[in-house]
Amino acid sequence: MIQFISTLSLVEYNQPPPKAVPAQPGTPDPFREFFLQLQAHATPGLSSWGKSPAKGKIPGLRKDDTAKKQECVICVEEKPLQHFPKITDSCQHPDQICLVCVQNWLAREADNTDWDKIHCVACKEIVPYNHMKRLMTKAAFEKYDQYSRNATLSKMPNFRWCISSSCSSGQIHEIDTDGYIFYCGACYTKTCVIHNVPWHEGETCTEYDYRQDPKVKAAEERASKIEIKGSSKPCPGPGCKVNITRNGGCEHMKCELIFELWDARVNENADSRQVRDVIMSSVGSVWRISIRFGRMGIRSMRRVASCTRRICQIISIIHYW
Amino acid sequence: MTQKRISKELQECLTTPPAGIKVNLVDEGNIHNWNIVMDGPADSPYVGGKFQLLLVLPTEYPFKPPKINFKTRIYHPNVTFDEHGSMCIGILKSDSWKPSSRIPNVLTAIQQLLLEPVPDDAVEQGAAQKFKEDRKAFDKEARDMTKKYAK
Ligand SMILES: [Zn+2]
Ligand SMILES: [Zn+2]
Ligand SMILES: [Zn+2]
Ligand SMILES: [Zn+2]
Ligand SMILES: [Zn+2]
Numbered sequence: 271m272i273q274f275i276s277t278l279s280l281v282e283y284n285q286p287p288p289k290a291v292p293a294q295p296g297t298p299d300p301f302r303e304f305f306l307q308l309q310a311h312a313t314p315g316l317s318s319w320g321k322s323p324a325k326g327k328i329p330g331l332r333k334d335d336t337a338k339k340q341e342c343v344i345c346v347e348e349k350p351l352q353h354f355p356k357i358t359d360s361c362q363h364p365d366q367i368c369l370v371c372v373q374n375w376l377a378r379e380a381d382n383t384d385w386d387k388i389h390c391v392a393c394k395e396i397v398p399y400n401h402m403k404r405l406m407t408k409a410a411f412e413k414y415d416q417y418s419r420n421a422t423l424s425k426m427p428n429f430r431w432c433i434s435s436s437c438s439s440g441q442i443h444e445i446d447t448d449g450y451i452f453y454c455g456a457c458y459t460k461t462c463v464i465h466n467v468p469w470h471e472g473e474t475c476t477e478y479d480y481r482q483d484p485k486v487k488a489a490e491e492r493a494s495k496i497e498i499k500g501s502s503k504p505c506p507g508p509g510c511k512v513n514i515t516r517n518g519g520c521e522h523m524k525c526e527l528i529f530e531l532w533d534a535r536v537n538e539n540a541d542s543r544q545v546r547d548v549i550m551s552s553v554g555s556v557w558r559i560s561i562r563f564g565r566m567g568i569r570s571m572r573r574v575a576s577c578t579r580r581i582c583q584i585i586s587i588i589h590y591w
Numbered sequence: 592m593t594q595k596r597i598s599k600e601l602q603e604c605l606t607t608p609p610a611g612i613k614v615n616l617v618d619e620g621n622i623h624n625w626n627i628v629m630d631g632p633a634d635s636p637y638v639g640g641k642f643q644l645l646l647v648l649p650t651e652y653p654f655k656p657p658k659i660n661f662k663t664r665i666y667h668p669n670v671t672f673d674e675h676g677s678m679c680i681g682i683l684k685s686d687s688w689k690p691s692s693r694i695p696n697v698l699t700a701i702q703q704l705l706l707e708p709v710p711d712d713a714v715e716q717g718a719a720q721k722f723k724e725d726r727k728a729f730d731k732e733a734r735d736m737t738k739k740y741a742k
Contacts, residue, residue, distance in 0.1 A: 343691040344653055346599045367691065375690065378654055391654075391690055 342368035344391070355405060358395040367391055369405070376402060377410040385418035433466065434459040450475060593652055597622050600694050609695050611702065623648045627659075627698065631741065635706050636733035637665065640741030644676075644701070646694070656688035657697060666736035668708040668719035679714055680704055 338351045343366045354365040355372060367375075375391040380402075388397050399418065403411055423429050423440060431440040432454040439456030443463060451469050452461040460469035462478070470478045601622055604614040611630040618624060627644040631637025643662040649655045661676030670678040681687050682700045713719030721729040 344596065346596050371690070375654060378651070 340366065342366065342371055344368070344371040357390040357392065357405070358397050358401055360395045361390055361393055363392050372405055373407050373410065376406050376414075380406075380410065380414040380417060385414060385421055430461075430463065432457060432459055433461050433468070593648075593650065594622070596653060597648055601625070604694060604698075609699050609702070612698050617645070623650075623652075625694075629698070629702065629705075631737060632702055632706050636730040637667075637705050637737050637741070640665075640737035642741050646697075653690040653692070656683045656685055656692075657694065659683065659697065659701065664736065664740040666715075666718055666733045667705065668710045668713040668715055668722050669704055671714050672718065677714065678704075679712070680709075 339348045340351060341348050349368050353368045355369050356365050372391055379388040389395060390397055402414055406414060428442050428444045429440060430443050430452060434457055437454060437457040439454055441455055443452045445463060450463055452463050462469045464475045465478060608614050613628040615626050617626045625646040627646055629642045629644060631640035642665060645660050645662055647658045661670050664672060666672060670676055680700060682697055708722055710719035710722045
């Protein structure tokens with residue numbers, strides 16, 4: 271039951287539900303875990319004055335003799351000693367800057383500096399998250415908290431922001447499992463993750479490419495010709511009935527339902543075109559895997575590090591069960 | 592908050608300015624622009640000169656450092672020899688500026704710079720080279736320029 275499909279075909283298929291933030295209760299949520307880790311990391315070293323203040327106390331302030339006053343070296347206001355917080359655990363200087371000035375400074379820095387590089391107003395000690403929380407005004411902290419969360423998320427692999435300008439949501443999107451359409455869990459906007467544009471409805475990525483640039487079509491038609499000359503073989507994987515079509519290259523190829531592609535480069539004879547995408551899609555019981563050649567290089571696919579041989583030109587696979 | 596701090600610093604600089612320095616406002620209605628007159632320090636080739644500087648306090652002061660320029664031309668490795676008289680000194684660089692630093696600290700740092708140029712951090716390369724290679728020639732040039740511009 272072999273059937274060739276065009277090298278370049280991409281069919282829309284049943285897409286698994288997007289992993290939106292926050293996850294449903296009970297399901298493991300990589301964001302939350304990551305974030306909890308982050309917070310847990312920040313907690314050690316918190317000294318007693320750094321703990322959440324008791325009700326009625328001014329946050330961030332020390333409980334010293336309230337009668338004594340000193341002048342703030344920044345705003346030159348005379349204030350009771352308790353208005354002069356210690357800023358970080360490692361600050362070596364006396365506490366001569368009042369909470370209002372510290373708050374002004376931190377709010378300014380939060381707007382202008384990476385959330386994890388904000389330093390004390392009087393020295394170069396970095397102010398950690400928990401102390402930012404203790405010192406900042408509630409509103410400023412909320413903003414900072416948002417910055418820090420966004421920065422943390424952006425660093426996670428496969429995290430994407432929704433491209434809608436009116437939406438501030440984002441989620442993990444793995445092309446391997448989630449496909450090419452990014453469904454925003456918050457605003458339901460569909461984005462093409464290959465082109466990073468609103469999803470081109472009624473058009474595959476290939477068709478979209480053609481419309482954008484006719485040269486792509488010519489290059490890919492050349493790639494298809496290579497395919498036709500190729501031969502097909504059953505997958506060497508035990509118990510697997512999938513047929514793999516290829517034309518030359520090493521034997522180092524097998525299919526699993528999770529497709530593994532070794533160092534996925536077309537061999538040098540083939541114009542050094544690069545494999546652009548491996549597309550796994552299912553229509554009913556048919557799995558369709560196709561590989562596209564293109565200029566953009568390899569995107570998000572599984573690789574097995576053990577094989578360094580350049581791969582054979584895999585063209586297309588259809589799997590019936 | 593900025594206003595109170597600036598007024599206080601101005602008051603201090605008007606009543607007890609650092610030695611060899613006079614301060615007044617460029618315009619009485621605006622406490623952000625200060626006019627500074629600095630005597631060329633003794634033991635420097637600038638002695639006898641009176642140097643005018645313009646000090647501008649940004650609205651974010653003291654979180655941002657003041658800006659200072661020489662209005663009087665000065666031949667010095669760390670001050671541009673042009674109508675801008677720009678300089679780049681440690682205390683005024685935004686990453687080393689401390690909001691608790693005071694204007695008198697800044698002014699004395701500039702006096703110190705006149706006494707001890709920092710040729711490795713120069714903005715005026717010709718002057719820096721001369722300073723390093725031929726100190727006598729540098730001093731003479733600086734004295735001549737002081738006579739010419741800073742009388
Ligand atoms: Zn500090
Ligand atoms: Zn203050
Ligand atoms: Zn969205
Ligand atoms: Zn697309
Ligand atoms: Zn197989």
